[in-house]
Amino acid sequence: MRVVVQADRPLEFQVKELPDPDRLVLDIPGVFVPVKQELAVGGPVEVVRAAQFQTDPDVARVVVQWQARTRYEVQLEDGGSRLVVVVDELPVPPPRTGHVVAIDPGHGGKDPGAIGATGLVEKDVVLDIGLRLRDVLRGQGVRTIMTREADVFVDLADRVPIALRAGATVFVSVHANATTRGVIRGVETYYLKPNSVQLATWIQEELGRLGIPDRGIRTANFKVLRDSPIPAVLVEVGYLTNLEDEALLRTAAFRQRVGEAIARGVVRFIRHVPALQP
């Protein structure tokens, strides 16, 4: 694959490799990027971002974040005005064998969960995001299990046992929030036990990049978190009682971006932390 930066005059650039997450950074002086751009890629490259690194003098920054670092070359074409990163398309090995990710879309069936400002229903939103999350993870070779895959009621007390019986090593519950104050909006990730802080941090870090307010990681004594001996988080993907959050969550494009962001956080976790079965 090729990542291309096209200008109308010859370019200079500096390349750096940075860890955690593993990424390639290209600084390009004399280039202005009016709007931040981000593209989820797949294969050896997880995501490509372009943004203004500094102004006066202008320096643009392009970041190629690896899913699995592979061979690459940076070259100039077209008299130097086109900067191209050529990335080898190698098969990407699964992030780490042994992990099974349980995805737990909240509510379902007779339990609708929260109802949005204009009627969006939590159980539908979180099931859709859960299925998207599952598909992204599966596409990267990660084993998954769902506590529900349809609009059915699953008792709160059964959710962690369902996951554990299927051999889950990570538990991700997906919910949408509600409050009586419609001004409150944004994403937050809850955890309870110390084994879950890192998972919560990395998921929230990715969600915080989606352009929806970042309300950070928090602790809460939710039943699924209390029940879970494995690293467990509960993601609140926005406030349905806020008109802006509800409007975002109505779009499939945003739900897809949420699924991909959670997946990036999960994959980072399972790459770094060995699978421990309870």
Ligand SMILES: [Zn+2]
């Ligand atoms: Zn909920």
